[in-house]
Amino acid sequence: MRMAYLIMAHNDRAGLERLLARLLADESADFAMVHADARSALWQDLQARPLSRSARIITIPHPAAVRWGHWSQVEADRLLIDAALAEGCDFAHVISGADWPAVPRAQIVEDIAQAGADNCFIEAVPGIQAERMQTWRLDSHWLQLDPRRNRAAYAAAWELRRLSRWGDGLRARLGAERSQPYGPWRKGSSWWSLPRPALEHVSRELAALKQSGRLSGTVCADEHAVQTIVTARCGGRLQPNRRFIDFEPGQSSPRLLGAADLPAIRTSGAWFFRKVSASHDPFFTAL
Secondary structure (H helix, E strand, O other), X not given: OOEEEEEEEOXXXXXXXXXXXXXXXXXXXXXXXXXXXXXXXXXXXXXXXXXXXXXXXXXXXXXOOOOOOOOHHHHHHHHHHHHHHHHOOOEEEEEEOOEEEOOOHHHHHHHHHHHOOOOEEOOOEEOOOOHHHXXXXXXXXXXXXXXXXXXXXXXXXXXXXXXXXXXXXXXXXXXXXXXXXXXXXXXXXXXXXXXXXXXXXXXXXXXXXXXXXXXXXXXXXXXXXXXXXXXXXXXXHEEOOOEEEOOXXXXXXXXXXXXXXXXXXXXXOOOEEEXXXXXXXXXXXXX
């Protein structure tokens, strides 16, 4: 089995290089595709100093400029998937640059074989926050403005939200609600593992969504689009997404993990865990 690791990276070049070395330490045919956010300092650094000469490490040459909550995150998914399919893989895992493997490669391969190689390891829960995909947010480019640093822009974004609510109400009264091309939207983690046939289907559908403009005005589409597309096609073959991620109450970003989390990680059945930082706690480097 040839596996592709599709890595979303935004910062911490040293951590990314450490992760790549760990993922590709064996003699398998596995490879890694790296999408470095085009808005990040990491991307600028990679232009001057590429990651590696290894043919097993491929950096997306024209990455998306990713904004939090914006559909540009789905575009990053699409670029990674298309590049992995072109390179040739049997299975692909989307992870972040702040992830780390929880088990050896052989364990992942064994788990896939036991579940069935056509299964999709993805979280896709129905009926949660579907309004993110059904409303039209005019402020979707500016979802994380800091009012202390961008007071005028923050105020303008709130006005755009008000106009968005008015527009959504008008569409509802006219019976012109946004389409649901794959049935009711599902929600799940942005980190998943899919076999090649599912990846090929997702690639086609993401291209169609982009072409149609259906993702415009959505919020956090990366937690809905792929999840719903996969469910519509492979609903009887869904498995848990095998990620260990811990969110503290009220937080939109997972907390940094430490050595005290190892027992929970080991009993979780996860293939990968996040997020980690050597400067916070280097416990993971010894695994």
